[in-house]
Amino acid sequence: MNSTHSIGRRNAIPILYTSGTYYEVGFDVGRTFRGLIQDFLEGFKELHDTLLPAYETEAGRAAYDKTLACLNENFPHYVRELQGTADGAQVPFHHLMLLHTDQAVPQAANIGQECRGDKTNGCSSLCLNGRDQVLLGHTEDALQETLNYVYLVSAHIREDEPQGKLGTQREGFTALCYAGHLPGFCMGYNHHGLVYSINVIFPQKVLAGKTPRHFLCRALLSAKTMEAAQQILRDRGTGSADGFSVNMSFTRQEGDHLFHNAEVGPAQDTDESPMSILTLSPGEHLLHTNKFLRLTHIPEEEGLCMTSSDHRHARAAQLPCPRQPRGSGNTAL
Numbered sequence: 001m002n003s004t005h006s007i008g009r010r011n012a013i014p015i016l017y018t019s020g021t022y023y024e025v026g027f028d029v030g031r032t033f034r035g036l037i038q039d040f041l042e043g044f045k046e047l048h049d050t051l052l053p054a055y056e057t058e059a060g061r062a063a064y065d066k067t068l069a070c071l072n073e074n075f076p077h078y079v080r081e082l083q084g085t086a087d088g089a090q091v092p093f094h095h096l097m098l099l100h101t102d103q104a105v106p107q108a109a110n111i112g113q114e115c116r117g118d119k120t121n122g123c124s125s126l127c128l129n130g131r132d133q134v135l136l137g138h139t140e141d142a143l144q145e146t147l148n149y150v151y152l153v154s155a156h157i158r159e160d161e162p163q164g165k166l167g168t169q170r171e172g173f174t175a176l177c178y179a180g181h182l183p184g185f186c187m188g189y190n191h192h193g194l195v196y197s198i199n200v201i202f203p204q205k206v207l208a209g210k211t212p213r214h215f216l217c218r219a220l221l222s223a224k225t226m227e228a229a230q231q232i233l234r235d236r237g238t239g240s241a242d243g244f245s246v247n248m249s250f251t252r253q254e255g256d257h258l259f260h261n262a263e264v265g266p267a268q269d270t271d272e273s274p275m276s277i278l279t280l281s282p283g284e285h286l287l288h289t290n291k292f293l294r295l296t297h298i299p300e301e302e303g304l305c306m307t308s309s310d311h312r313h314a315r316a317a318q319l320p321c322p323r324q325p326r327g328s329g330n331t332a333l
Contacts, residue, residue: 009147009148010148013150013151013152013176014033014151014152015151015152015153015154016028016029016032016033016151016152016153016154017154017155018032018153018154018155018156019155019156019157019158020157020158021080021157021158021159022077022078022080022081022084022157022159022163023080023081023083023084024084025081025084025153025155025157026080026081026082026083026084026085026087026088027084027085027087027088028084028088029084029085029088029153029177030084030085030086030087030088030089030090030091031088031089032088033089033151033179034088034089034090036148036149036151036179037085037089037091037179037180038089038090038091039149039179040145040146040149040178040179040180041091041095041179041180043145044099044145045145046112046143046145047095047098047099049112050106050111050112051098051099051105051106052095052098053109053111053112054105054106054108054109054111054112055094055098055105055109057109057111059108059109059110060105060106060108060109060111062108062208063101063104063105063107063108063109063208063209064094064097064098064101064104064105064208066208066209067101067104067105067208067209067210067212067241068097069209070209070210070211070238071211071212071215073165074164074165074211074235074237074238075164075165075211075215075218075219076163076164077159077163077164077168078164078182078215078218078219081182081218082096082097082100082182085180085182089180091180095180096180096181099180099181099214100181100182100212100214100215101208101212101241102206102212102213102214102241102242103206103242104206104207104208104210104212104241104242105208107205107206107208108208119143119304119305120141120142120143120144120304120305121141121304121305121308122141122199122200122289122290122305122308122309123138123139123140123141123142123197123198123199123200123289123290124138124139124141124199124287124288124289124312125137125138125139125197125199125245125247125287125288125289126138126285126286126287127247127249127259127261127280127285127286127288128285128322129257129258129259129280129281129282129283129284129285130282130283130322131282131283134249134257134259136195136196136197136247136249136259138187138197138247140176140186140187142178142186146178146179149178149179150176150177150178150179150186151176151177151179152174152175152176152177153174153175153177153183154173154174155171155172155173155174155183156170156171156172157170157171157172158170165237166219166222166231166232168219168222171190171221171222172190172191173188173189173190173191173221173222174188174189174190175187175188175189175221176188181214182214182215182217182218183218183221184198184214184217184218184219184220184221185198185213185214185217185218186198188221190221190222190223192223192224192225192250192252193250193251193252193253194220194221194223194224194229194248194249194250194251195248195249195251196220196246196247196248196249197246197247197248198217198244198245198246198247199244199245199247199288199289199290200213200243200244200290201242201243201244201245201263201265201290201291201292201300202243202290202300202301202303202305202306203242203243203265203266203298203299203300203301204299204300204301205266205268205299206241206242206266207241207242207266207267207268208241209241210238210239210240210241210266210267211235211238211239211240211241212241212242213240213241213242213243213244213264216232216233216235216240216244216264216273217244217246219232220232220233220246220248225250225253226248226250226253226260229246229248229260229262230262230275230277233246233262233264233273233275234272234273234275235267235272235273236271236272237271237272238267238271238272239266239267239270239271239272239273239274240264240265240266240267240273241266241267242266243263243264243265243266243292243295243298243300244264245261245262245263245264245288245290245292246260246261246262246264247259247260247261247286247288248260248261248262256281256282257282258279258280258281259279259280259284259286260277260278260279260280261277261278261280261286261288262275262276262277263275263276263277263292263293263294263295265292265295265298266298274295274298275295276294276295278294285321285322287312287313287316289308289309289312289313290305290306290308290309291306291309291310291313
């Protein structure tokens with residue numbers, strides 16, 4: 001039984017400090033948070049009512065296999081990290097992998113096609129690029145079933161050889177994780193000074209054989225520069241399977257402090273992600289929720305999340321521009 005309903009809301013977020021190869025870090029995460037991961041999977045209705053039944057169909061399994069083959073070619077080190085988490089938590093690998101493919105498998109199988117956007121109000125991110133104070137605020141308004149099932153991972157990863165199509169070999173980061181999910185999908189920062197938050201967006205079509213947004217967000221934790229971040233998100237040669245928005249800043253760059261908002265859409269009929277980047281100069285601010293503000297040509301699902309996003313933006317438009325409090329100094333993200 002999912003313990004969310006029996007023990008109430010917890011008032012702490014556990015954190016793991018770990019190091020090793022991708023598989024070793026994943027295994028340590030799975031072993032440390034085995035109970036949380038097993039309980040979450042047991043009580044996650046979407047896994048049992050939609051994802052697993054879709055996986056058991058011929059079309060759903062084909063979509064799963066096509067996506068996994070793509071990931072094994074481009075990001076095999078993150079697949080190994082997820083395999084480590086599954087092994088450490090003593091859960092089936094495909095259960096965790098299905099969480100990361102999102103709706104690509106159910107859409108292929110035509111199972112459970114209710115509106116994704118009806119399941120959550122969604123998250124809001126606020127970037128304030130003041131001249132003397134910079135702030136990135138984020139509300140993590142996720143599915144109700146994730147309550148109590150989050151943790152922080154602070155990891156240093158080192159491999160002997162470059163990994164995947166990006167040649168990643170070393171990483172250092174801290175990130176908030178949903179139980180059983182790869183780091184990077186919610187919010188995090190790395191040792192290169194990148195700080196970011198994610199807003200999920202719900203395009204009508206989620207694609208098999210493309211890179212799931214969970215994996216692109218995981219790869220983002222390796223970015224050293226804004227140029228590298230764009231390369232990761234554009235994912236030339238494959239492209240994103242889904243939609244999302246990234247609010248980010250590289251805090252160690254020279255010159256004026258900048259924020260960047262990247263909207264990423266599914267790479268339908270193309271081999272790279274549709275992407276739009278907005279840069280905030282000093283004195284500017286941005287609210288981003290769970291809808292495309294610039295990639296508006298991509299059809300999105302309606303539902304609670306879209307309605308809530310519209311309301312959040314409408315309310316923000318009624319308010320005065322944010323002002324820096326008197327006497328405030330420099331504030332790190």
